[in-house]
Amino acid sequence: xxxxxxxxxxxxxxxxxxxxxxxxxxxxxxxxxxxxxxxxxxxxxxxxxxxxxxxxxxxxxxxxxxxxxxxxxxxxxxxxxxxxxxxxxxxxxxxxxxxxxxxxxxxxxxxxxxxxx
Amino acid sequence: xxxxxxxxxxxxxxxxxxxxxxxxxxxxxxxxxxxxxxxxxxxxxxxxxxxxxxxxxxxxxxxxxxxxxxxxxxxxxxxxxxxxxxxxxxxxxxxxxxxxxxxxxxxxxxxxxxxxxxxxxxxxxxxxxxxxxxxxxxxxxxxxxxxxxxxxxxxxxxxxxxxxxxxxxxxxxxxxxxxxxxxxxxxxxxxxxxxxxxxxxxxxxxxxxxxxxxxxxxxxxxxxxxxxxxxxxxxxxxxxxxxxxxxxxxxxxxxxxxxxxxxxxxxxxxxxxxxxxxxxxxxxxxxxxxxxxxxxxxxxxxxxxxxxxxxxxxxxxxxxxxxxxxxxxxxxxxxxxxxxxxxxxxxxxxxxxxxxxxxxxxxxxxxxxxxxxxxxxxxxxxxxxxxxxxxxxxxxxxxxxxxxxxxxxxxxxxxxxxxxxxxxxxxxxxxxxxxxxxxxxxxxxxxxxxxxxxxxxxxxxxxxxxxxxxxxxxxxxxxxxxxxxxxxxxxxxxxxxxxxxxxxx
Numbered sequence: 001x002x003x004x005x006x007x008x009x010x011x012x013x014x015x016x017x018x019x020x021x022x023x024x025x026x027x028x029x030x031x032x033x034x035x036x037x038x039x040x041x042x043x044x045x046x047x048x049x050x051x052x053x054x055x056x057x058x059x060x061x062x063x064x065x066x067x068x069x070x071x072x073x074x075x076x077x078x079x080x081x082x083x084x085x086x087x088x089x090x091x092x093x094x095x096x097x098x099x100x101x102x103x104x105x106x107x108x109x110x111x112x113x114x115x116x117x
Numbered sequence: 118x119x120x121x122x123x124x125x126x127x128x129x130x131x132x133x134x135x136x137x138x139x140x141x142x143x144x145x146x147x148x149x150x151x152x153x154x155x156x157x158x159x160x161x162x163x164x165x166x167x168x169x170x171x172x173x174x175x176x177x178x179x180x181x182x183x184x185x186x187x188x189x190x191x192x193x194x195x196x197x198x199x200x201x202x203x204x205x206x207x208x209x210x211x212x213x214x215x216x217x218x219x220x221x222x223x224x225x226x227x228x229x230x231x232x233x234x235x236x237x238x239x240x241x242x243x244x245x246x247x248x249x250x251x252x253x254x255x256x257x258x259x260x261x262x263x264x265x266x267x268x269x270x271x272x273x274x275x276x277x278x279x280x281x282x283x284x285x286x287x288x289x290x291x292x293x294x295x296x297x298x299x300x301x302x303x304x305x306x307x308x309x310x311x312x313x314x315x316x317x318x319x320x321x322x323x324x325x326x327x328x329x330x331x332x333x334x335x336x337x338x339x340x341x342x343x344x345x346x347x348x349x350x351x352x353x354x355x356x357x358x359x360x361x362x363x364x365x366x367x368x369x370x371x372x373x374x375x376x377x378x379x380x381x382x383x384x385x386x387x388x389x390x391x392x393x394x395x396x397x398x399x400x401x402x403x404x405x406x407x408x409x410x411x412x413x414x415x416x417x418x419x420x421x422x423x424x425x426x427x428x429x430x431x432x433x434x435x436x437x438x439x440x441x442x443x444x445x446x447x448x449x450x451x452x453x454x455x456x457x458x459x460x461x462x463x464x465x466x467x468x469x470x471x472x473x474x475x476x477x478x479x480x481x482x483x484x485x486x487x488x489x490x491x492x493x494x495x496x497x498x499x500x501x502x503x504x505x506x507x508x509x510x511x512x513x514x515x516x517x518x519x520x521x522x523x524x525x526x527x528x529x530x531x532x533x534x535x536x537x538x539x540x541x542x543x544x545x546x547x548x549x550x551x552x553x554x555x556x557x558x559x560x561x562x563x564x565x566x567x568x569x570x571x572x573x574x575x576x577x578x579x580x581x582x583x584x585x586x587x588x589x590x591x592x593x594x595x596x597x598x599x600x601x602x603x604x605x606x607x608x609x610x611x612x613x614x615x616x617x618x619x620x621x622x
């Protein structure tokens with residue numbers, strides 16, 4: 001289980017980072033979402049993975065670490081708020097600047113310009 | 118329990134409640150009411166911060182356990198001399214900035230005052246928190262307020278600079294959580310005192326993971342502090358936003374510096390066993406390069422606000438040097454310089470706003486334009502601030518830099534630090550002289566009579582900040598003494614045992 005979990009988190013962060021390396025706000029938002037999912041899973045795993053163990057101390061001997069779950073809960077809430085802000089900002093940027101490139105203007109491709117000439 | 122026992126949490130609660138109250142329709146409809154409430158809340162904050170400062174000076178470190186849950190699992194706020202000083206600094210800045218904004222900049226958009234309050238809440242919380250996760254939470258509070266404040270008033274340029282700023286910080290927040298997860302996985306706690314206890318006892322298997330977590334944290338704090346190579350967002354962000362917001366942001370980079378100090382200077386400092394001083398080999402070259410690149414950018418700046426933003430970067434480099442030096446003397450010198458540079462940079466941003474306002478279309482760019490109506494007054498303040506920022510006597514910049522230079526005098530690092538700091542001072546002298554002469558002397562003869570005169574509130578705000586610079590010199594003895602106390606408390610750290618003892622008291 002640990003292996004699958006680790007591979008999932010790693011794959012998700014890799015996808016997120018790949019998306020964020022592109023210079024457009026749309027892909028950036030998608031990348032950030034993926035990365036924040038990966039973060040949440042990672043935080044959840046940081047207390048150790050266990051099957052069939054409740055997080056709250058209900059008298060049983062066997063319980064999972066409750067702290068990471070509290071952390072994940074906070075991180076999810078904050079992550080949602082931040083992503084929402086980023087989406088609104090991206091839309092505002094699209095409207096104000098006329099494109100969705102992060103620098104506010106599409107970079108000119110020197111090769112394409114040569115071909116045109 | 119009296120009110121005094123709850124003193125520590127007030128710098129977080131006051132701005133929070135005031136912000137919420139300001140959002141109610143009755144308040145949000147009337148600007149004069151908002152101004153009055155924010156200003157009085159700021160005065161109250163300043164009083165609270167000062168009394169916190171005095172309490173700590175008399176009784177030592179204060180601990181506040183929220184909901185009376187004890188330390189490693191419950192949330193604690195810890196106020197030592199350093200954090201109280203920072204809270205005080207943010208209160209002073211908040212007061213000056215709101216006063217300046219009341220002259221009209223708060224009219225350019227909605228919810229300026231509540232946002233300032235949320236911003237102060239985040240900053241104060243970040244200084245006072247006693248565990249790493251709440252540091253993250255307060256970082257997010259101050260960031261989301263700063264995102265909205267920065268774009269306040271709108272405009273193409275601001276939106277574009279804000280996109281960089283917001284996305285970089287969002288990526289930073291994700292990295293922050295990764296780092297916290299890693300550290301929690303190996304240490305099993307996120308309380309600063311508890312972490313400091315557990316780091317020296319780590320097993321060999323966990324060393325590498327903990328180290329990667331700690332260095333990831335360094336990258337995150339470095340992004341907030343604008344240390345090289347994570348500083349590219351700063352000049353554009355600070356120079357396009359509105360004047361009071363830029364001045365308030367002067368303390369934002371210091372939040373990053375403060376966190377580096379607390380985590381990498383102390384927790385992973387000398388007592389950390391195998392992991393002692395892991396950040397130092399990285400920080401040394403970064404600190405020197407931040408000064409060098411910042412100084413080059415200062416020379417290349419085309420407007421006063423960009424120049425001032427680059428001076429912020431130079432001051433960040435100087436502070437990183439004092440963290441690297443890793444001695445109590447250097448720490449106290451750094452704390453003095455931190456207070457000075459925050460106040461001086463904030464004042465310079467406010468002045469740049471006034472200059473921009475009086476020069477019409479030329480704004481604060483270094484080109485010839487019509488003369489400013491209040492050139493003499495503004496020029497006098499400019500000279501004072503320039504002297505402070507360059508680090509010439511008799512103002513506080515000189516003492517701050519001299520203390521840092523003195524603390525490195527006997528070590529082998531003198532070879533690096535002295536030239537970097539002195540040459541960066543010389544470069545700021547050149548750049549600021551050029552800036553001053555082209556702003557105030559290269560006028561094209563006409564008088565700009567249509568330009569706005571500075572509002573008295575704006576002058577008052579500027580006066581508050583500028584007058585603090587000579588005060589820091591006149592009461593230099595008391596201030597350095599307090600900085601030494603802060604450095605001592607910071608460097609000795611706090612173990613969980615002590616934390617419990619203090620909170621029981």
